[in-house]
Amino acid sequence: MGDRLKHDQEFIKKKNQILILEIIQKNNRRISRADIAKMTKMSPASVGRIVNTLIETGLIKETDQQSSGVGRKATMLECDVQSLLAIGVEVDRNVIKAAIVDLDGRIITEAEKKADNSANCPETVASRIIDLIRQLADGQKVELNKFIGIGIGIPGIINPDTGEVIISAQLKWKNERFASLIEDKLPLPVVLDNDLKVKALGESSYWPKSDETKTVLVSVGSGVGSALVDEGEIYRGANNIAGEIGHSTVNPDGMLCECGKRGCLQTYITDLSLLQEANQVRPVHHVEDIFEAMRNGETWAYNIIERACTYIAVTINNVVCTYNPDRIILTGNFIEHHSDTFEMVRAKMKDFIWEPFSGTFDLSRSKLGENSVRIGAAKLVLQQRLKQGLPLD
Amino acid sequence: MGDRLKHDQEFIKKKNQILILEIIQKNNRRISRADIAKMTKMSPASVGRIVNTLIETGLIKETDQQSSGVGRKATMLECDVQSLLAIGVEVDRNVIKAAIVDLDGRIITEAEKKADNSANCPETVASRIIDLIRQLADGQKVELNKFIGIGIGIPGIINPDTGEVIISAQLKWKNERFASLIEDKLPLPVVLDNDLKVKALGESSYWPKSDETKTVLVSVGSGVGSALVDEGEIYRGANNIAGEIGHSTVNPDGMLCECGKRGCLQTYITDLSLLQEANQVRPVHHVEDIFEAMRNGETWAYNIIERACTYIAVTINNVVCTYNPDRIILTGNFIEHHSDTFEMVRAKMKDFIWEPFSGTFDLSRSKLGENSVRIGAAKLVLQQRLKQGLPLD
Incomplete structure (x- = not known):
């Protein structure tokens, strides 16, 4: 019972966090803590606590704007778009593609690298992905730890819980703990999944x-x-x-x-x-x-x-x-x-x-063509991080 | 946003109700309101409110037992097993079978009626189901409105939201609002679904x-x-x-x-x-x-x-x-x-x-043999009613 109970409590807590984040996202710069409490019927104290957590983790921030209605002026809240960027990566036999993707699934910037016959070597692929990501982050002048995470789509059977490629016939990999090769080098969580599954997630989100x-x-x-x-x-x-x-x-x-x-x-x-x-x-x-x-x-x-x-x-x-x-x-x-x-x-x-x-x-x-794996991979990492529950570390 | 928000609030409320019902079920006669508040970290007021709702709806009741620990004595709670009984029904071309099923998926009592070439007539099938249910309830001396509801498995394409049989080749029915034929006569909610789907639910719950x-x-x-x-x-x-x-x-x-x-x-x-x-x-x-x-x-x-x-x-x-x-x-x-x-x-x-x-x-x-459709149908109605959220009317 204890586990189940803890699970349910955590679940409700996370639901509330995500709910408030979504409310702010959809009412960007037009909503205050008091508005949220009113909308959600949560206590002002609970809303305040969750909002502060979201601010501490850099997902939202206070704006200069104030409510113009009657009564005490309240500070408005907005999403920090830079903190809601994820990195989407697609790996196949011939090429590695990476992109910075925003919360709405738009590619902000992208880069790619030919595999040059080295797709069979997971370490080489990992280091190329790391190079691409650093290059993208530098280009956008965003610190790496500001990204939500890295989502990677790979052909083959993947264990997304362990970040392991169980088998990839196309890449000729077997039992490769690929996510950790990147997590060891970058200060970001990596979510790995089958390329078609993330592609489906990307394409479905278009509609x-x-x-x-x-x-x-x-x-x-x-x-x-x-x-x-x-x-x-x-x-x-x-x-x-x-x-x-x-x-x-x-x-x-x-x-x-x-x-x-x-x-x-x-x-x-x-x-x-x-x-x-x-x-x-x-x-x-x-x-x-x-x-x-x-x-x-x-x-x-x-x-x-x-x-x-x-x-x-x-x-x-x-x-x-x-x-x-x-x-x-x-x-x-x-x-x-x-x-x-x-x-x-x-x-x-x-x-x-x-x-x-x-x-x-x-x-x-x-509808998303060759961008769909990267957009889907970025969606997945965002989805997973929200599900793990904020704060994002 | 309003709809989504309301949806989320309702969701949390229902989750809490189900959580508390499950806690009582698993700690039958050994748990008090205060214990639940401690376990769930919910406020004593919230727990009290939910427990009272559960008592009002007859799902749980207070026992004579008191806690024996230090401090003020507290009343223990228990599930009212009679209130957690559902009725499971299986309809096919040849026979109608009904059973009273408890929360653990055990058949308490059962009865059946041959279809006698009248399976093609939804009204006749409905009235036979009603007879069977009355007979079962009388036999157990349980008032009809004490049951959680009636689950029915029927071969064909079913809309469980409307209780409609879209098409049943076996029964030769088309667009029959079958659930309402029974709901009009009995003070119980009816959940209708495809026989194989409820059978799968019944069988899976065995494991x-x-x-x-x-x-x-x-x-x-x-x-x-x-x-x-x-x-x-x-x-x-x-x-x-x-x-x-x-x-x-x-x-x-x-x-x-x-x-x-x-x-x-x-x-x-x-x-x-x-x-x-x-x-x-x-x-x-x-x-x-x-x-x-x-x-x-x-x-x-x-x-x-x-x-x-x-x-x-x-x-x-x-x-x-x-x-x-x-x-x-x-x-x-x-x-x-x-x-x-x-x-x-x-x-x-x-x-x-x-x-x-x-x-x-x-x-x-x-594993459940010919009982599986009825057990699954009873499981489904219980599941649906809990999901709709207590109180059960």
């Missing part, structure tokens, strides 16, 4: 009422995966591998997958699988070449793209049957780099979506 | 730490479906049709489904689909006959059962890839009435479960 809706991101490109954001929260499952649909079975008698099983979804729609098929016909090195052949009227190319779109429509149906989302965001190179595929998939969907689900969700493309 | 785990129920029989219970809460999706995997696509070139699409999961594993296949060989009227033929060494029968088990294993893999649960409960007539199928499915799973998921979940059979 209004994102904390009341269920958004599923489906990505098709070098890999295939999905992620559910359930009312503003990433759905992780028991081991943070929910949504790893690349090895869901779409045909138990189907083609053999690299994992050794038959009929895995990824054997039908990833770049590699399309290229393997194309090479049955003639040597092809890039997916783009298949698209070009299709545009030139070559049947084999059309057949490959057409089947991939069929399986993407199947994937959407299966994701809809399990998650029943309000919105699906279809993304990844196969969709984003080839403008015709989105409409092909949409047309195929009518063959596979079960009638009671039709009209229950919107299908759209990425 | 320890159910409010920290993710449990997926997969049911195979006359239909096929799944339901996720995420840390004690039913995952509903946007329209309460999450988990309706009967029309997920397991083979885009597969057999035509009654819904008009190709390769729906249900075309491979429901009773009807097995019978249709069997009838290619010889007239067969019951799934049991296929099992008997298999036991007699007939190859066609083995092939039918074997393929069904393959597709169930595929289904488990696909559910695991999306939901990443800690536990899967495999249920439904195909599993429960035929003891060999569970082990066949388990053996097949090694062909389909992707390696990173192996060992991440337990697979088990139903």
Whole structure:
């Protein structure tokens, strides 16, 4: 009982802190301690205590403005925008990208570094991330410890609680305590998560009422995966591998997958699988070449793209049957780099979506494009820090 | 902001009420108002106010016992077990079953009524439910308004907010405001939900730490479906049709489904689909006959059962890839009435479960058997009433 009780007390305390921070954020420079007490029906003493904590941690500050109404003049409060900046980072095989992101999910400034064949070395990647962050902070003249934290999206299976990369096939990492490599060098907390999960968080936050809706991101490109954001929260499952649909079975008698099983979804729609098929016909090195052949009227190319779109429509149906989302965001190179595929998939969907689900969700493309992982990673670190409860150390 | 704020205040108030009720429940007859104030660090006045509300609503009462420690003697509090009883009901095509269920999910007493071909008529079903409930309450000598509420599990697509059956293929109902048919006649709130969803809630609550785990129920029989219970809460999706995997696509070139699409999961594993296949060989009227033929060494029968088990294993893999649960409960007539199928499915799973998921979940059979829908429905109504916040009217 003791633990549960403590948990509940902490929960209420944090809820109150976040509530007051949100009130100030939304009524920037137009609200006083007394106004907050009135709005929240909390005691003036409690509001005063929480406001002081927020000021001490640098999240808000008092303004020069005073209330102009009757009675004693009161000092207005405002968010210290500089203190509500987070750093979002995206790591993939080829490039490391970092950005300073504000509370509203806008990129303030950004920088990137090519991986130069060193993506396999976690220490090198970490030191490049550190360089990028220092460079961004210097450029903005913000002291490092003023940032809320660093969010990093990485392809693979991630344990966000320990900051560990359990396995990343793309980076060829296994059991790397990557967050601590950066935390050891920078005075900032690091939150690590799977790239698609933070991407989904970023994309979902683009839409209004994102904390009341269920958004599923489906990505098709070098890999295939999905992620559910359930009312503003990433759905992780028991081991943070929910949504790893690349090895869901779409045909138990189907083609053999690299994992050794038959009929895995990824054997039908990833770049590699399309290229393997194309090479049955003639040597092809890039997916783009298949698209070009299709545009030139070559049947084999059309057949490959057409089947991939069929399986993407199947994937959407299966994701809809399990998650029943309000919105699906279809993304990844196969969709984003080839403008015709989105409409092909949409047309195929009518063959596979079960009638009671039709009209229950919107299908759209990425709105944040290549910024989405960094924006989502920054959102995540902000979300996590607020959940841990202020003060931010 | 106003709405959000009010929402948060209400939330905290309800949390406190539930917290105090739980404390009393767990320290039955051994705890006083002062003890609760000490444990929760809430003011004695707030605790007193909440305790009095709980007493007024009949959920707890004062005992004769007094604290024996030093200082002023204090009255101890206890849960009024009779006030924490709910009624759980299961409706299907053939039978209506009702039970009085206590706070711990135990059935106190039960009764049932055959549907006698009247399952298609919501009014008749409602009046039979009302008769059953009156009969149960009379038998236990509990006044109706002492129950927390009535939970009902029904096959089909249900809107639990409005108590409406959107569509039930099994009962042949469409847009029936079923909850109100009962609420009009009985002084109790009615919570309606999909039978598999409440079954999942019931089954998951059997296991320890159910409010920290993710449990997926997969049911195979006359239909096929799944339901996720995420840390004690039913995952509903946007329209309460999450988990309706009967029309997920397991083979885009597969057999035509009654819904008009190709390769729906249900075309491979429901009773009807097995019978249709069997009838290619010889007239067969019951799934049991296929099992008997298999036991007699007939190859066609083995092939039918074997393929069904393959597709169930595929289904488990696909559910695991999306939901990443800690536990899967495999249920439904195909599993429960035929003891060999569970082990066949388990053996097949090694062909389909992707390696990173192996060992991440337990697979088990139903623990509550035919009681699970009623126990789950009773749990749901209790959960909902607590969430709406005490007082319970």
